[in-house]
Amino acid sequence: MSAVKVRNVVIVGGGTAGWTAAASIAKLIGTNLNLMLVESDAIGTIGVGEATIPPFRTLHRLLKIDEADFLSRVQGTFKLAIRFENWRAIGHDYIHSFGFTGQGCWAAGFQHFWLKARALGFAEDYGRYAPELTAARANRFGLLKENGLSYAYHIDATRYARYLRRIAEQHGVTRVEGKIAEVRRTASGDISELVLESGQVVKGDLFIDCSGLVSLLLGKALGTEFEDWTHWLPCDRAIAVQTKSAGELTPYTRSIARESGWQWRIPLQSRVGNGLVYCSEFMSDDEARDTLLRNLDSDVITEPRLLRFRTGQRVKHWNRNCIGLGLAAGFLEPLESTSIHLIQRGVIRLLQMFPYSGIVESDRTEFNRQMDTEFRFIRDFIIMHYHVTERTDTEFWRRCRDMTIPDSLRHRLDLFRDTSRVFETELDIFRENSWTQVMLGQGIEPRSYHPIVDTMGEQELRRFMQFQRHKVDHVLNQLPTHQEFIDRYCPAADT
Numbered sequence: 390m391s392a393v394k395v396r397n398v399v400i401v402g403g404g405t406a407g408w409t410a411a412a413s414i415a416k417l418i419g420t421n422l423n424l425m426l427v428e429s430d431a432i433g434t435i436g437v438g439e440a441t442i443p444p445f446r447t448l449h450r451l452l453k454i455d456e457a458d459f460l461s462r463v464q465g466t467f468k469l470a471i472r473f474e475n476w477r478a479i480g481h482d483y484i485h486s487f488g489f490t491g492q493g494c495w496a497a498g499f500q501h502f503w504l505k506a507r508a509l510g511f512a513e514d515y516g517r518y519a520p521e522l523t524a525a526r527a528n529r530f531g532l533l534k535e536n537g538l539s540y541a542y543h544i545d546a547t548r549y550a551r552y553l554r555r556i557a558e559q560h561g562v563t564r565v566e567g568k569i570a571e572v573r574r575t576a577s578g579d580i581s582e583l584v585l586e587s588g589q590v591v592k593g594d595l596f597i598d599c600s601g602l603v604s605l606l607l608g609k610a611l612g613t614e615f616e617d618w619t620h621w622l623p624c625d626r627a628i629a630v631q632t633k634s635a636g637e638l639t640p641y642t643r644s645i646a647r648e649s650g651w652q653w654r655i656p657l658q659s660r661v662g663n664g665l666v667y668c669s670e671f672m673s674d675d676e677a678r679d680t681l682l683r684n685l686d687s688d689v690i691t692e693p694r695l696l697r698f699r700t701g702q703r704v705k706h707w708n709r710n711c712i713g714l715g716l717a718a719g720f721l722e723p724l725e726s727t728s729i730h731l732i733q734r735g736v737i738r739l740l741q742m743f744p745y746s747g748i749v750e751s752d753r754t755e756f757n758r759q760m761d762t763e764f765r766f767i768r769d770f771i772i773m774h775y776h777v778t779e780r781t782d783t784e785f786w787r788r789c790r791d792m793t794i795p796d797s798l799r800h801r802l803d804l805f806r807d808t809s810r811v812f813e814t815e816l817d818i819f820r821e822n823s824w825t826q827v828m829l830g831q832g833i834e835p836r837s838y839h840p841i842v843d844t845m846g847e848q849e850l851r852r853f854m855q856f857q858r859h860k861v862d863h864v865l866n867q868l869p870t871h872q873e874f875i876d877r878y879c880p881a882a883d884t
């Protein structure tokens with residue numbers, strides 16, 4: 390155990406990662422801690438991570454954040470799903486929604502019952518039995534007392550960081566303005582203090598690196614090795630731009646596969662977030678910019694921004710007395726909206742094992758095991774979108790389709806293809822329904838279903854499937870349009 394009790398916590402970098410850490414530590418466990426956040430107004434943040442997933446709301450409940458006030462201030466909308474267009478084949482689309490599809494039993498998920506019903510000719514589209522998916526297609530949303538929807542948000546990331554900053558400063562966090570000129574270390578190798586360009590020295594016992602892709606502390610100062618995953622996820626650049634709002638607000642994110650990558654569209658109350666993620670080996674920056682600009686739905690209101698990145702993670706998220714959060718620890722492209730989730734998971738794990746009495750190796754080991762495992766599950770889930778495709782129209786898609794994938798992913802695909810089975814695993818944020826929806830959507834056809842389904846006769850199965858559809862209709866009939874609900878519940882505030 391380190392002899393140093395942790396009392397002084399220094400967070401390097403603001404943005405979503407830095408202010409999430411600051412607000413959470415200060416409000417939830419900040420007693421007897423001195424918290425400082427160092428950032429420079431001269432250094433911009435990425436600020437384009439605008440889509441979230443349902444676990445996002447867990448930290449908000451801990452922080453006792455009022456949902457309507459929060460959404461109003463970040464000019465947010467609700468999210469029930471992601472619509473994937475052109476991923477399986479050009480012109481084909483499917484939806485990956487939150488929540489559950491249908492009802493399974495102890496031995497088999499709903500997909501087994503659906504497969505038999507489809508073989509008998511009376512099953513509708515798989516998504517017809519998912520309330521969140523059906524509501525997304527109908528542009529409907531509401532908060533129900535019973536059988537409520539599983540949902541997340543679309544948010545303005547810059548406004549969200551400001552929102553969290555207010556919470557952090559209200560609970561005693563001190564913000565220090567300035568660029569870091571030097572990182573000093575002790576004889577044992579721990580970080581001891583930061584020297585700013587102004588000459589100010591900031592001392593700390595525990596440092597949290599939220600410096601983005603530069604990874605100033607975890608990567609540069611401590612030399613923590615980076616595990617590169619670009620051989621599986623070759624996209625290495627993105628161009629982001631904002632446009633005026635266009636049409637009715639939809640409660641889902643759009644992900645549109647292009648020639649050498651994919652385009653996102655994220656609807657906020659005041660604007661639309663757009664971007665193109667692409668592989669520079671197959672598409673130049675100018676081509677990417679032109680591709681994005683000619684596929685927008687409304688007028689541009691910001692200059693396009695070019696972002697460079699490398700997919701992968703640091704081999705240690707917690708090294709010595711430094712913890713990396715967000716891009717400082719690793720990057721997984723935002724295809725399934727997991728960036729803010731991984732920040733929050735890192736923060737919650739730190740709260741659970743905060744080293745008041747001193748840093749111990751067992752805590753570091755467990756923290757790193759959990760973060761590493763979660764990163765790898767998300768990595769595999771994203772690889773699946775690229776690899777399981779019928780597209781052969783460009784060299785990019787041919788390479789993705791033919792590449793060798795991780796054994797962990799290969800097993801899950803083979804298991805579903807052979808048996809329709811999906812087993813949920815600890816620390817995998819994507820549950821049975823998510824894997825099933827995407828594998829079916831990308832074109833995997835299971836060869837069999839669980840024999841327990843055959844204990845249900847044809848007429849009983851028919852009634853069962855009708856009941857599942859009626860449950861969805863019952864939910865849908867209670868919902869206003871997404872736009873109507875936002876106008877009533879959380880209209881955008883200017884602040």
